[in-house]
Amino acid sequence: MEQGGLRKSGRQIIAAAALGAALLAAPPAGAQTKEELAEARALFQEGVALSAANNCAAALARFQAVANVRRTPQVLFNIAECEARLGRLVSALGNYRIAAAAADGDPKAREVTANVGARIEDLEQRIPRLAIRRGQGALTATILLDGSALGAAEMSADIPVDPGPHIVSARIGDREVVRETVTLEERDEKTVEVAIDEPPRPAAPPRAAAPPDVAPPEASRPAARPSKAPGLVVLGAGIASGVVGGVFLGLRAGTLSDLDALCGGDRSCPPSARPTADRGRLYTGVAEVGIGLGVAGVAAGIALLVTSGRSAAAAEPRAGAAAARRSAGGGVPRAAVVPHAPGADLAGLGVAGRF
Structure with a gap:
């Protein structure tokens, strides 16, 4: 087996030497300088030596560099030889065929013509x-x-x-x-x-156009929760009115004491007691009005606070009922000062209220 390999390597070296001699003897081309041709000959000789030493990768690099200067049938044949030994059978077959075409009719490439046919036939059988x-x-x-x-x-x-x-x-x-x-x-x-087992992806559905902005009907909008501020203001005003009424009620009591002292406990009073009686009437009216407004304000403020804690939907039926009561003669709480009201004291004033 080893002897056969040695004989084969020997034949390749002899063939490469003959091809190298043909390359060296070739007349210089007009496109290359003497220096370039000399360098190409040196590279070719290195490639032959490396191929003989079974360093095909390095030899191939040398032969390819030579082909950049002169692409002769001999250079192409040696490139194919290196590629075939490196396992690049497809590329080697192509370079063998190009070398055969270039050597056809060239008397200086008889060695290529003599060997290239067998190489092509061998590779055509070996290539998977x-x-x-x-x-x-x-x-x-x-x-x-x-x-x-x-x-x-x-x-x-x-x-x-x-x-x-x-x-x-x-x-x-x-x-x-x-x-x-x-x-x-x-x-x-x-x-x-x-074969592809993956099902094809469905096409994305077309995007529907966005509907125009339409304001929601009033019934579907959430009702805003009423503020508690009006209820607090009304409640505070009612309390203040009640306090004022209480103060004037105290002043009225003091005036009544003064009238009792001037009139002696009966209804016949001297003219000097008239200013005190007038002052008593004023205190009584203010006290009764203040207390009446205070009671009404406190009641209205509490009602507003209670309704502000509910949703607008719950408040609407109450508002409708209130409107019905107003239409029926109810209305909002009222207080009125009635002169000479029954049961009034000396000043003769009273407060009539309706809630």
């Missing part, structure tokens, strides 16, 4: 082939092989690939929905069917 087909749910998906999207022609034929692992994937939009790794050896032929 992968068939990728669309399965269920993949009709509209983008199919990729090793990250490159496949066209319709590639999907309908077998694809030559290098030996080793390959990634078959499918994308819908920007989402990868299928990813599978397939490993092939030399001469393998495999078929991969891409």
Whole structure:
């Protein structure tokens, strides 16, 4: 086995040397300088040496640098030789074919013509082939092989690939929905069917136009809770009126005492007691009015405070009932001063109230 490998390496070295001699003997092209050609010859010699030492990766880099200066059939043949030994069979097959086309009819490339046909035939048998087909749910998906999207022609034929692992994937939009790794050896032929089990996403429903702003009917609006401030003000005013009435009621009592002293306890009073009687009437009227207004204000203030603690919906029936009472002759609390009211004292004043 080792002897066979040595014989093969020896034949490759001899072939590379012959091709190198052909390259060195080639007439210089007008587009390159002597320095560039000299550097290319040196790189080619390094590539031959590295290939003989089985350092194909380094040799390939040298040959590719030479091809940038002179792309001869010999250089292309040696590039294909290195790629084939590195397992890049597909690229090697392509470079062999290009070298064969370039050597056709060139007397200086007879060595290439003599060897390239067997190399092409050998690789065509060794290169594995992968068939990728669309399965269920993949009709509209983008199919990729090793990250490159496949066209319709590639999907309908077998694809030559290098030996080793390959990634078959499918994308819908920007989402990868299928990813599978397939490993092939030399001469393998495999078929991969891409099936997508994921159901397609439903299209988003069209957005309905926003309805125009319509003010809610008055009945549906929540009623604002009445403020307690009016009730507090009325209650305070009622208390103040009652206090004033009480003060004047005290003054009235003092005036009555004075009249009793001047009149001697009967109804016949001297003229000098008239100012005191007038003052008594005034105190009585003010006291009765103040007390009456105080009672009415306190009652009204308490009523306002009670209704302000309820919702407007609960207050509306009360308001309707109050309106009915007013229409029936009830009305708001009233107080009136009645002169010469029955039961009045000397001043003859009274308060008549209705609530």
